[in-house]
Amino acid sequence: xxxVTQTPRYLIKTRGQQVTLSCSPISGHRSVSWYxxxxxxxxxxxxxYFSETQRNKGNFPGRFSGRQFSNSRSEMNVSTLELGxxxxxxxxxxxxxxxxxxxDNEQFFGPGTRLTVL
Amino acid sequence: AQxxxxxxxxxxxxxxxxxxxxxxxxxxxxxxxxxxYKQPPSRQMILVIRxxxxxxxxxTENRFSVNFQKAAKSxxxxxxDSQLGDAAMYFCAYWGLRGNTGKLIFGQGTTLQVKP
Numbered sequence: 001x002x003x004v005t006q007t008p009r010y011l012i013k014t015r016g017q018q019v020t021l022s023c024s025p026i027s028g029h030r031s032v033s034w035y036x037x038x039x040x041x042x043x044x045x046x047x048x049y050f051s052e053t054q055r056n057k058g059n060f061p062g063r064f065s066g067r068q069f070s071n072s073r074s075e076m077n078v079s080t081l082e083l084g085x086x087x088x089x090x091x092x093x094x095x096x097x098x099x100x101x102x103x104d105n106e107q108f109f110g111p112g113t114r115l116t117v118l
Numbered sequence: 119a120q121x122x123x124x125x126x127x128x129x130x131x132x133x134x135x136x137x138x139x140x141x142x143x144x145x146x147x148x149x150x151x152x153x154x155y156k157q158p159p160s161r162q163m164i165l166v167i168r169x170x171x172x173x174x175x176x177x178t179e180n181r182f183s184v185n186f187q188k189a190a191k192s193x194x195x196x197x198x199d200s201q202l203g204d205a206a207m208y209f210c211a212y213w214g215l216r217g218n219t220g221k222l223i224f225g226q227g228t229t230l231q232v233k234p
Binding site for chain 2: 032033049058092097112
């Protein structure tokens with residue numbers, strides 16, 4: 001079974017631009033979560049999508065948005081890029097995204113997209 | 119709000135020796151999972167081990183085991199017979215089962231160096 005894939009792997013943008021990152025989950029997984037990883041703030045949750053609906057959201061400004069398609073693929077968009085948005089953006093997929101005893105509660109991570117904002 | 123703390127930014131171990139990585143967490147919830155994830159340099163994050171909060175027995179996966187102290191809210195990872203391939207950043211993570219869909223809360227990570 002193919003793992004989680006993310007495209008592109010690397011991006012360089014300038015301040016003020018916008019960017020779209022893509023994530024393809026493992027086949028059969030309906031939940032996709034996005035995280036931002038930086039040396040200073042560590043791994044922070046951005047949002048989670050399930051069946052094309054945003055179910056959960058972290059504490060990020062409205063410049064960060066996302067969506068999910070009917071095939072569970074997800075995109076996240078960052079508008080009006082700032083220098084502080086430079087980070088590794090990880091997506092993770094799981095069957096349901098909702099933990100329950102005895103269920104499949106593992107999140108599988110993609111390789112990430114390294115975004116550099118100049 | 120739930121928090122996860124890893125107080126050891128860096129650790130080192132000699133090959134074939136044993137090392138323990140520490141993690142504490144804070145939550146008012148009773149139903150949750152705890153995880154240890156491994157992130158090798160420039161490689162994908164993978165799950166090392168998971169612990170269900172209702173289980174008193176500590177989880178083990180081959181050379182990896184945890185010491186789960188629910189009352190103390192402590193969740194340490196022990197790596198036995200360390201190998202060069204164990205060198206990575208290790209993250210402790212929390213997942214609450216009540217309503218917090220898709221959200222893992224991570225500690226700051228511990229970089230493990232394995233010396234030959």
